[in-house]
Amino acid sequence: MSTDSKNRRAAVLPTPPIPADLPSIQLTDNARQVLIRRYVRRADDGSPAETVDEMFWRVAYHVAKVEESWNVDINARAREFYTLLTARRFFPNSPTFTGAGTPLGQLAACFVLPITDDMGRESTGIFQTLRDAALIQQTGGGNGFSFSRLRPQGSLVKSSAGQATGPVGFLRVYDHAFGEVAQGGSRRGANMAVLRVDHPDIEEFISCKTNENQITNFNISVGITDAFMRAVEADADWDLRFPDVHHPAYRGFSGTLEEAEAAGIPIKTYRTVRARELFDLIVRQSHHNGEPGMLFLDAANRYNPVPHLYPLEATNPCGEQWLGPYENCCLGSVNLAELFGPDHSVDWEAVRHSVEIATRFLDDVIDANQYVPAVPQLSEAAHRARRIGLGIMGLADLMYHVGIRYGSPQGQEFAAQVMEFVRYQAMRTSVDLARERGPFPAIRGSLYDPANLRWSPPAPLEAYTSDWGRPAVDWEGLEADLRQYGIRNAAQTTIAPTGTIATVAGCEGYGCEPVFALAYIRHVNDNGRDLQLTYTSPHFQRALEEAGLDPETQQAVYEQTMRDGSCQAVEALPESIRQVFVVSADISAEEHVRMQAAMQAFVDNSLSKTINFPAEAGPEDVATAYLLAWKLGCKGLTVYVTGSREKVVLETHATLQAKQKTPAADAADQLHIWHDAKKPRPRSLPGYTYTVETPLGKAFVTINENGGSQPFEVFINTAKAGSDTAAVSEAIGRLVSYVLRIASPIEPSRRLSEITRQLGGIGGGRSLGFGPNRVRSLPDGVAQVLEEYLQERQERLAQSDADAPIQAPLPLIQAAAATPPLAAVSLPRIGDLCPECGQAAVVNEEGCRKCYACGYSEC
Structure with a gap:
């Protein structure tokens, strides 16, 4: 059993009953299913051990309980x-939902761990850090690492007279180790690897993920300096350097390149390259598949x-949270989609409250968190600076409501005004907490040191010109209070990926991203049946x-919008609607970047956002975005060019057809969804087990299904383990499973039908039975079982269609039966195959990947 499963089934710490007068949360069916699947604790038999409301009360109570220390x-x-x-106005990150009130009690989502150039002496050495990271990953946390302090590949190691493995070599070691942790049952670990742009191995690092099937448990990013970017602009030379590892002062040294220079350690130049050529290499790789960032x-x-404590060198897996050694951050997001005011306004008072x-909640999480006891540095670092990361979700929803185009100059200003208000109110509350409970312990020497305040109020990139009724913010008064009381949290705001929590909260716009599509197909599990629903944005409908x-016109608009998720080509729409209701693909890369920069001005940490490019974008477009x-x-910055990955993420039906260009068949008559190199296996699958007597004895054949009731894998058990018969049985099962999971335009059920035809009738040394019950060999017996399964599957699907309730068409969510057959309509392609539900609905957003069909998120 995975650590995650054990945690979710562990005994809940004492929690008083939920007060009877508290309201229940209102959720859509899809959101409730996601919440129950992700967050609700389970009994030993796997059934829910608490209701949804009890889950929220468990979290609220155990986070609030730490305030006993303050007589609250x-x-x-x-x-x-x-x-x-x-009220769905704020959700913390997923580990807080799953860990609060449990013996494990690990509530943080992201960590950064140090790696120094040491194999065993230091606590921050390569393999000690690997051990710490594995323990964190088992609790559901993601890790970020800077590999910049590891000596270049091929360097002489005097102690062993060997050659150094180098950063990329050890990155592969880490990746393999985390893959094994994931194979133990928990979801694939999220990690970030960073290497400075002046490291001698930087070119190898930039290209290490050219093959998407290598280093699969890491995102990678290049640590860029201002000096490098200036060299790129000037087309100047660039030195690739590293401290002299054989200098006496280097032994035991664990600092940065700049700290090595300050310590008098000679810096060795390994090679000199053109800065622009190195920049172009980064750009080409990013254009190729989105990495490195x-x-x-x-x-x-x-x-x-x-x-005064450390320089920042690395981030968490999605790049929004810069952290020092062993630091973590408990994240949460205010849901702007629930903070609408009347007449297309913003309820600023609701935002403030x-x-x-939420700021108080996250500060309490720092004390409620039990971290990982085997890595005590985590708790020490967390309490030293008391970082929190309060962000937003549903920004795009709010912009639809107010009537502002995402990406426009007005949209950039609106996003800046919202984030300034959030930042101000978060800091205001943190100062109040410092007055009540004291500032963060490391405040002396920090930017917030009351005796030497070096912090200055943030300012917008452009002067404000619009008024949305937002209350004034008093930065001068806040600055005066900082000098008197200090502040409780060294960092206050971060815009993090909101995958699962945004799905539960009902947001159309995840985090600070634009809406992905105004209409698309959503797959919903309806009592074991995969029900296809046509989803249309409720804001768009209104x-x-x-x-x-x-x-009638509305229905025609829905049908046109369904073609590619956007309404820009719908001539029947008023220009005012087309202007406001843009989706990600309608927004230029420059607008994406400027939106990010406008919000960054008021986010003291960073934000997760993906800059999407159309399929026809070239490397020069990516280069322009990086420079801007x-x-x-x-x-x-994280970029993604539509269709650039072999495992396609964000792609419309038209883009897919252009890439296929198959002369032997009409692409319009095909729905190519079985396209992955090999479909990943979910943690659990429903299945059917059959028995059949064969000339080699009784065989047990199990067929497991994935999304869409499609066959996914086959297991065949005969005889005792270790025998030749068992080996042959296992081999047949493996090959059949591989054929079902391999890339193909043919759906798995049709593939299985062909496999049945190929295996059926194969004769052996003797047969068993007579007439229709005759089994000629083990392969023939397997074929008969597979044929029986396919017939029963067809009957189940037919019965499901017959049992489906007849409903009047709904303007927002319509049963698929009310739409034309899938092959006859031009539906937008959502993305990659989901490892949990199997649908082609995984999308790159917020520097993360999430499934629009079932709510699965890698973050």
């Missing part, structure tokens, strides 16, 4: 937290709140109704 009424505080959560080291360190309570469009992001003060 715990029940009153728990009620306050519960109300905020069940760029992390701007100097931009991050200019706003490092605790420079939500941010205030806009059509307010515009006075009649039902650096000049505008972004702290990092």
